[in-house]
Amino acid sequence: MKKIYFILLFSIFTISTISAQQKQTFAISDGNFLLNGKPIQIHSGEMHYSRIPQPYWRHRLKMMKAMGLNAVATYVFWNYHEIAPGVWDFKTGNKNLAEYIKTAQEEGLFVILRPGPYVCAEWEFGGYPWFLQNVPNMVIRGNNAAYLAATKAYFTELYKQVAALQITKGGPIIMVQGENEFGSYVAQRKDISLDEHKKYSSVVFQQLKDVGFEVPFFTSDGSWLFEGGALPGALPTANGESDITKLKKVVDQYHNGQGPYMVAEFYPGWLDHWAEPFPTQTAEETVQQTKKYLDNQVSFNYYMVHGGTNFGFTSGANYDKEHDIQPDMTSYDYDAPISEAGWATPKYNALRELLKTKETPAVPEKMPVITIPNITLTKVVDLADVKAKITPIINDNPLTFEQLNQGDGYVWYSKRFTQPISGKLELNGLRDYAIVYVNGKKIAELNRYYKKYDCEIEVPFNATLDILVENMGRINYGSQINANNKGIISPVIINGETITGDWKMYQLPMTQEPNLDAYKNSGKVNRPTLYQGTFELSKTGDTFLDMRDFGKGIVFVNGINIGRYWSVGPQQTLYLPGCWLKKGKNSIMIFEQKNDVIQKEVKTLNIPILEDLKAEKGQ
Template sequence: MKKHFFVLFLFFLFIANSGAQSKHTFSITGGNFVLDGNPIQIHSGEMHYSRIPQPYWRHRLKMMKAMGLNAVATYVFWNYHEIAPGVWDFKTGNKNLAEYIKIAQEEGLFVILRPGPYVCAEWEFGGYPWFLQNVPNMVIRGHNEAYLAATKSYFTALYNQVKNLQITKGGPIIMVQGENEFGSYVAQRKDIPLAEHKKYSAAVFQQLKDLGFEVPFFTSDGSWLFEGGALPGALPTANGEGDIAKLKKVVEQFNNGQGPYMVAEFYPGWLDHWAEPFPTQKPEQTVRQTKKYLDNGVSFNYYMIHGGTNFGFTTGANYNKEHDIQPDMTSYDYDAPISEAGWATPKYNALRELLKTNETPAVPAKIAVITIPDIALTKAVDLADLKSGISSVIEDNPLTFEQLNQGNGYVWYSKKFTQPISGKLELKGLRDYAIVYVNGIKVAELNRYYKKYDCEIDIPFNATLDIVVENMGRINYGPQINENNKGIISPVIINGETITGDWEMYKLPMTDVPNLAKHKSSAKTNRPTLYQGSFNLAKTGDTFLDMRDWGKGIVFVNGINIGRYWSVGPQQTLYLPGCWLKKGKNDIVIFEQKNEVVQQKVKTIITPILEDLKPEKGQ
C-alpha cells in the first residue's frame, strides 16, 4: 500500500498545476502508464456531462477529486450533438463538452475520452442519431459506405472541439477509446464473419487516428471477448473483471505479453429498468475489490462514479426474450458512490478512506435541498385540444416515427370508420406503449414491455379509433440496435382484417414544452392530459417531485424536460435540480398519459424514492 500512495502522490504532484496549461507527456511504455517519464496508476471514475446540469459540473468533479481519484472518463454522445442531419451543437448548456473537459483539468483531473461512435451507456439508441435509420443502405456498426461516411463526419466534428485538449497540447485528455465493447457485438452477430467485423472496427479506429488524436488508444471489452474487440495499436482493457490473474493473462495475450492492466469499467452498482427491482451493491464489496486492484497495480475506472439523470428523452432500453423491451429509468443513480443528486453515500465515504492521501481535498458542501409547498395545477387540457392545432399526415397505412421525420415523444394515430367492426385488435408492431380509444373512450393499454399487443375492440358506425403511441427509448445494446424504428411499424389488424386507408397521424415530439396559453381546461378521466401550474420561491435548491399519485408521463419545469415517470417504479420521484429553478415565479407542465384521476396538485419531497415497485394491474 505504501507503493500505491507514493505513486498517487506523484500523480497529484504532476497535475497540481494542470490549470496553467503546462504540457506533459503521457504514454504506454514498457508495460506501464507513464506520465512525464514516471510510471503511474489511473484511478478514474466515469461521469457523463450530459447527465448533470452544467452549473453542477464543477461540484461533481470536486466530489470525484475529494474521493481520491485522478481522472474522469466520459462517453461522447453523438446524438446529443448532431441534433439534425449535419447540424451540430457543442456549445449550448450541457452540450459544451470542451468546457466540461476544461473544468476537469482545473479541478486536477485527467480525462479519458470515449467517443464511440457506439457508446451503449443505457442511452437512447446507444448514442446514434435516430435519423441514421432513414439513410439508404445504412447498416449500424457495419462496414458500409453510408455508415462510415456518417462516423467520419461525427469524428471530425468532435475532433475540432477537443483536439487542443489532448495532453500533448497542454490539455487533460490522456487516452481515447476505439469503438466500445465491440467484442460483445461480434459474439452476438455470429451471422457476420469475424473478418468483416474486424474490417469495420479497424476502419473506425483508423478514422480516429487519421484525424490527429495523439494520445494512446484503448479498447474495453469483457475479458472473454477480446478476440472480437481488441484492436492492434490499442491497449485492451477488461470490463468488470475482478479476477486479477485472469485479467493479467488476457491482457498479456492481446498486448505483446505485457501490461499495463486496467479495468475500464469497474461496476460499483448497476443499471436499472422500469418495472424491475433496483439493483444495489454493498459498500464493502466495492471497497474489497478496489483494494485488490490497488494491491496488484491494476488501474481502474468506476462505471459509474456518479450516474446522474437521463433528462428529457435520452433514456435507452435493453432487449431480452422475456421482455421485447426493457426501458431504462429517468434516474441513472446506478447505486454509484455519488448519488443522483450529488450526495456522498456510505459507499463514497468508504472508498474515500481507502483512496485518500494527504493531498486529497475536503469533500465539497452538499448542494442545498428544499421542499416546495404543494404546487397547485390551475389548468388541465385534453391532449386532443393540442392535437387540433396540428396538421396531420394522411397515408393508407400507419407510418413510423422515422417515416414521419420524428425522433422522440409521441404520435397520435387516428382512423375513422364508416362501417362497424369488432373483434381482436392486433398491434404486433407496437413500439413501445399505446393507449387505445374508441370515440374518445379508453379501451385498452398496450405495452411492449409486458408483450401486450392485442385487445378486444368494438367499433360502431361512424366511429373514430385513436392510438396514442409513446417511444420509450431505442434499444442501446445488442443485435436489435439495427431494429430501432418507433411508433406503429406493422399493419393494424382487427378481427383478422388489415385496416388501411386514410390513417391520420399527428406528430407530438414534445421537444419543447407545450404551449397551453390558448387552451382552456378540458380534462376528463382516462384521457391524455396536460397540466399546468406555477409556484414562487424565495430561495432555490434541489428537490424531488413526488409522482406516486400519478400514472405515466413527463414533466417540464421552466421549459426543461426533467424526464419520464411511471407508476410501476421502482423510481417514484423525479430529481429537480435547484440550478434550473429561480427566485420568484416558476412554471410546471405535466403530460399525464393515463389520467385515471384528474389531478389538482403535485408534491415535492427531500429524498428520492428509487426502490418502490408497483406492478401494473393485470400484469
C-alpha cells in the same frame, strides 16, 4: 509498503496537474502507464457531462477529486451533438464538452475520452442519431460505406472541439477509446464473419487516428470477448473483471505479453429498468474489490462513480427475449458512490477512506435541498384539444416515427371507420407503449415491455379509433440495435383484417413544452391530459417531485423536460436540480398519459424514492 508506494504515485499524478497548460507526456510502454516517463496508476471514475446540469459540473468533479480519484472518464454522445443531419451543437448548456474537459483539468483530474461512435451507456439508441435510420443503404455498426461516412463526419466535428485538450497539447485527455464493447456485438452477430467485423472496427479506429487523435488508445470489452473487440495498437482493458489472474492472462495474450492492466468499467452498482427491482451493491463489496486492484497494480475506472439523470428523452432501452424491451429509467443513480443528486453515500465515504492521501481535498458541501409547498395545478387540458390544432400527415398505412421525420415523444394515430368492425385488435409492431380509444373512450393499454400487443375492440358505425403511441427509448445494447424504428411499424389488424386507408398521424414530439395559453380546462378521467401550474420560491435548491399519485408521462419545469415517470417504479420521484429553479415565479407542466384520476396538485420530497416497485394494473 504498498500503501506508501501508491501514495507516492498518486502524489506524482496530482502534482503534475497543478500547471493546467503545461505540456506533458503520457504513454503506454514497458507494461506501464507512464506520465512524463514515470509509472503511474489510474484511479478513474465515469461521469457523463450530459447527465449533470452544467452549473453542477464543477461540484461533481470536486466530489470525485475528494474521493481520491485522479481521472474522469466520459462517453461522448453523438446524438447529443448532431441534433439534425449535419447540424452540430457543442456549445449550448450541457453540450459544451470542451468546457467540461477544461473544468476537469482545473480540478486536477485527467480525462479519458470514450467517443464511440457506439457508446451503449443506457442512452437513447446507444448514442446514434435516430435519423441515421433514414439514410439509404446504411447499416449501423457495420462495414458499410454510408455508415462509415457518417462516423468520419462525427469524429471530424468532435476533434475540432477537443484537439487542443489532449495532454500532448497541454490538456488533460490522456487516452481515447476505440469503438466500445465491440467484442460483445461480434458475439451476438454471428451472422457476420469475424473478418467482416474486424474490417469495420479497424476502419473506425483508423478514422480516430486520421482526424488527429495522438494520445494512447484502448479498447474496452469483457475479458472473454477480446478476440472480437481487441484492436492492434490499442491497450485491451477488461470490463467488470474481478479475477486478477484472469485479467492479466488475457491482457498479456492480446498486448505483447505484458500490461499495463486496467478495468475500464469497474461496477460499484448497476443499471436499472422500469418495472424491475433496483439493483444494489454493498460498500464492502466495492471496497474489497478496489483493494484487490490496488494491491495488484491494476488501474480502474468506476462505472459509474456518479450516474446523474437521463433528462428529457435521453434514456435508452435494453432488449431481451422475455420483454422485447427493457426501458431504462430517468434516474441513472446506478447505486453509484455519488448519488443522482450529487450526495456522498456510505459507499463514497468508504472508498474515500481507502483512496485518500494527504493531498486529497475535503469533500465539498452538499448542494442545498428544499421542499416546495404542494403545487396547485390550475390548468387541465385534454391532449385532444392540442392535437386538434396540429395538421396531420395522412397515409394509407400508419407511418413510423422515422418516416414522419420525428425522433422522440409521441404520435397520435387516428382512423375513422364508415362501417362497424369488432374482434381482436393486433398491434404486433407496437413500439413501444399505446393507449387505445374508440370515440374518445379508453379501451386498453398496450405495452411492448409486457408483450401485450392485442385487445378486444368494438368499433361502431361512423366511429374513430385513436392510438396514442409513446417511444420509450431506442435499444442501446445488443443485436437489435439495427431494429430501432418507433411508432406503429407493422399493419394494424382487427378481426384478422388489415386496416388501411386514410390513417391520420398527429405529431407530438414534446421536445418543447406545449403552450396552453389559448386553451380552456377540458381534462377528463382516462384521457391523455396536460396539467399546468405555477409556484413561487424565495430560495432555490434541489428537490424531488413526488409522482406516486400519477400514472405515466413526462414533466417540464421552467420549460425543461426533466424526464419520464411511470407508476410501476421502482423510481417514484423525479430529481429537480435547484439550478433550474429561480427565485420568484416558476412553472410546471405535466403530460399525464393515463390520467386515472384528475390531479389537483403535485408534491415534492427532500429525498428520492428509487426502490418502490409496483405491479402494473392488468399485468
